[in-house]
Amino acid sequence: MMALTLLRRKCVAGTDRAEGSDDTLVTGPVVVLIEPQLGENIGMAARAMMNCGLTDMRLVKPRDEWPNQYAEAAASGATMVIERARVYDTTEAAIADLQMVYATTARSRDMTTEVVTPREAVVRMKKDETCGVRSGVMFGKEAKGLKNDDVALANSILTVPLNPVFTSLNLAQAVFALGYEWFQLGTETEDAVLAIPKETRLANKMELQGLFDHLETELDDSGFFHVLEKKPTMVRNIRNVLQRARFTEQEVRTFRGIITSLVKKRKS
Amino acid sequence: MMALTLLRRKCVAGTDRAEGSDDTLVTGPVVVLIEPQLGENIGMAARAMMNCGLTDMRLVKPRDEWPNQYAEAAASGATMVIERARVYDTTEAAIADLQMVYATTARSRDMTTEVVTPREAVVRMKKDETCGVRSGVMFGKEAKGLKNDDVALANSILTVPLNPVFTSLNLAQAVFALGYEWFQLGTETEDAVLAIPKETRLANKMELQGLFDHLETELDDSGFFHVLEKKPTMVRNIRNVLQRARFTEQEVRTFRGIITSLVKKRKS
Structure with missing residues (x-):
């Protein structure tokens, strides 16, 4: 067994994408479900994969027939993953074409193995992928997890850091933890953006000042x-809270309408 | 509506943990499921919460009776979350004691709202929590998601970055995406560690050199x-691959046993 960390390196000659591979468009780790029991769980795992852009699912000795109607139903539209899923008789056969294999397990095994988090694993998988190295992650059967013999086929153990008093993870959730991290790695989503409807835009300071003037004039009038000496502080406080709201130009107009409307009621 | 970014600040006087709160030991965001339909989904959400150390679940108008046997079964032991779950008639009542509320939605709404990822949201929630500010996350009913009226009660929208052609996320997976990020934030798990059984330890270089010497002597002998001029390169290559394996002291002994055993066979 080789420690994964020692294989970290930039691509070197001869390790570019495998020639003749028909999977050149497939990216991301292969998901290998070993002896899955419920079709429903396979389907939910497929859905989780599709949510995260993963499409290569492999099944080793599923308990029930395959294709499986419960899997299809639970996939909720992730049909492509279900249809492409391949079934194998042994774990060895399912991972034969992969260069790096991770074994998902929460329990500590009596083995000398590197244990990585999903967050770290996906970084390695991504780097490996750019060098033509394909990775796969094995998931054991519901409740029981992977057998030690299967774990011994892996380069590393993958463990999702979870509440130590409740680590029993649903199969689809375990697949999702991997897929989620994989997708976050590739996405260029901003951590936070202000979503604004197309027909409007953030108000500029002149428009906002117009709102302040309007409101303060009417407040003066009413x-x-x-207590005049308190006015400057009160004005500042009101302006502060309104600034924080990041008004659109449309909302400025709405609020000026509100002021006008409230004043009308008082004056009438 | 106030933009969340503008509320980022260190704790200031008067915002310390709420007095008289009976939830002082509870940490992490409250999970608010609005009009959930299947008890099974509530149970799976509870399990996902417990996996991530979250315990405060609130239900607004669940379709079926509560307590619900399907929820209990699907919770797979996350009984504490199910038992503590509170049921409300309105979203407003369910979030009344919270200061920051996020609305989970994949669809873009025709609203001016800040949109944050779970990864960013949990950082904010953690900071807020240290200032006594409690956060909650609303999840809509299966398939339909949140109503716009509920979204309008939130400070920000929370969107899980997912495969844009397949964003329909199972309810429990959405809860898990939040909980998972929350737990990763708090955990001090190393990205990668080498797990070694208690009864052994990594081999030291003297032990490893012993293995090299043993192997090279026997190879010489056999x-x-x-091709003598190739020997230095071959020795280096063999040592390289064995170094990468990060042998334990036990494994060194095993491999020396292997060499002895192989030699015996040849010699006999």
């Missing part, structure tokens, strides 16, 4: 600032 | 290095 006697709101009756 | 005629393996018959």
Whole structure:
């Protein structure tokens, strides 16, 4: 067994994408479910994969027939993953074409093995992939997990850091933890963006000042600032909270309408 | 509506943990399921929460009776979450004690709202929590998601970055995406560690050199290095691959046993 960390390196000659591979468009780790029991769980795992852009699912000795109607139903539209799934008689056959294999397990095994988190594993998989190295992740059967013999086929153990008093993870959730990390790695989504409807835009400071002036004039008029020495502080506080709201230009107009409407009621 | 980014700040006086709160030991965001339909999904969500150390679940108008036997079964032991779950008639009531509320949605809404990823959201929630600010995340009913009226009660939208052609996320998976990020934030798990059984340890270089010497002597003896000028390179290559394996002291002994055994066979 070779420690994974020692294989980290930039691509070197001879390790570019495998020639003649028909999977050149497939990216991301292969998901290998070993002796899965419920079709429903296979389907939910397929759905989780599709959510994360993973499409290569392999099944080693599924308990029930395959194709499986419960799997198809639970996949909720992730049909492509289900249809492409391949069935194998042995774990060895299922992983034969892979160069790096991870074994998912929560329990510590009495083995000398590197244990990586999904977050770290996907970084390695991504780097490996650019060098033509395909990775796969094995998931054991519901409740029981992987056998030690299967774990011994892996380069590393993959463990999802979870609440130590409750680590029993649903199969589809375990697949999702991997897929989720994989997809986050590739996505260029901003951590936070302000979504604004197409027909409007953030108000500029002139428009916002117009709102402030409008509101403060009416508040003056209504006697709101009756303790005059407090007025500057009150004005600042009101402006602060309105600034924080990041008004669109449309919302400025709406709020000016609100002021006008409230004033009308008082004046009438 | 106030933009969340503008509320980022260190704790200031008066925002310390709420007085008289009976939830002082609870940490992490509250999970608010709005009009959930299947008890099974509530149970799987509870299991996902427990996996991630979250315990405060609230249900707004669940379709079926509560307590619900299907929820209990699907929770697979996350009984504490199910038993503590509270049921509300309105979303407003369910979030009344929370200061920051996020609305989970994949679809873009025709609203001016900040959209954050789970990874960013949990960082904010953690900071807020240290200032006594409790956060909650709303999840809509299966398939349909949240109503716009519920989204409008939130400070921000929370969107899990997913495969744009397949964003339909199972309810429990959406809860898990949040919980998973929350737990990763708090965990001090190393990205990668070498797990070694208690009764052994990594071999030291003297032990490893012993293995090299043993192997190379026997290879010499067996005629393996018959092209003498190639011997230095071959020795280096063999040592390289064995170094990468990061042998334990036990494994060194095993491999020396292997060499002895192989030699015996040849010699006999």
